[in-house]
Amino acid sequence: MHVNQAADKAGLKAEKPVAKELEVSPEVIDKAVQEPPPKSADRSYQTGMAMSGRRPRYRHLGVHMKAVYRPGARTMLLLPAAALVLSGLAAGCSSSPPAYCTAASQLKTSVHNLGDVNVAKNGLSSLQAALGKVQTSVKTFAADAKSAYPSQTTALKTSLSSLETAIKSAKGQPPLTAAAAVVPAVTQVKTSASNLQNAASGKCQ
Numbered sequence: 001m002h003v004n005q006a007a008d009k010a011g012l013k014a015e016k017p018v019a020k021e022l023e024v025s026p027e028v029i030d031k032a033v034q035e036p037p038p039k040s041a042d043r044s045y046q047t048g049m050a051m052s053g054r055r056p057r058y059r060h061l062g063v064h065m066k067a068v069y070r071p072g073a074r075t076m077l078l079l080p081a082a083a084l085v086l087s088g089l090a091a092g093c094s095s096s097p098p099a100y101c102t103a104a105s106q107l108k109t110s111v112h113n114l115g116d117v118n119v120a121k122n123g124l125s126s127l128q129a130a131l132g133k134v135q136t137s138v139k140t141f142a143a144d145a146k147s148a149y150p151s152q153t154t155a156l157k158t159s160l161s162s163l164e165t166a167i168k169s170a171k172g173q174p175p176l177t178a179a180a181a182v183v184p185a186v187t188q189v190k191t192s193a194s195n196l197q198n199a200a201s202g203k204c205q
Contacts (some may be wrong), residue, residue, distance in 0.1 A: 098145075099144050103144045103145070104145075106140065106141075107141050107196070110136075119175065123175065128167055155196075159191070163186060163188070166184075170182055
């Protein structure tokens, strides 16, 4: 007989005087001592012993004796620690996007407006005004992003300079001719801006 089981039976025998006061016959107590616990109870006993490191206490429930597992102090201390870890992970997942994401959104809008300009109808001046807004958006983005996305930012600035040169060269030409002359430069600006947006999209969602 294992030491733990012997101790448990000794505890049950010691409770006979208490059982007498509760009008429980000694035969019932002797039977509880002699009969081995069911397998499910034995598994619960072993699990409780493994997790808490303590012997389970016995509680009177009418005539029957049932093992009650009570978690030890070590188990109770582990729960707050786990909660702190989970809260830290949640805080990391809910971090705010970088500051340059606002500038990236404004840049996207300004480039879209640039592509919508009808040069043949509204003239080169309307395209020049839209170009100025894009240039302002690029400067704001570059200041907020600092050293992030240097190659994409440089490519966009270069395409904007090429568009500005194309606008100057097309001045004085008929509207349709001027519109056709600036189309390649406008397309390059849109492509460069799209590359920058794609690079920043992982951070700005």
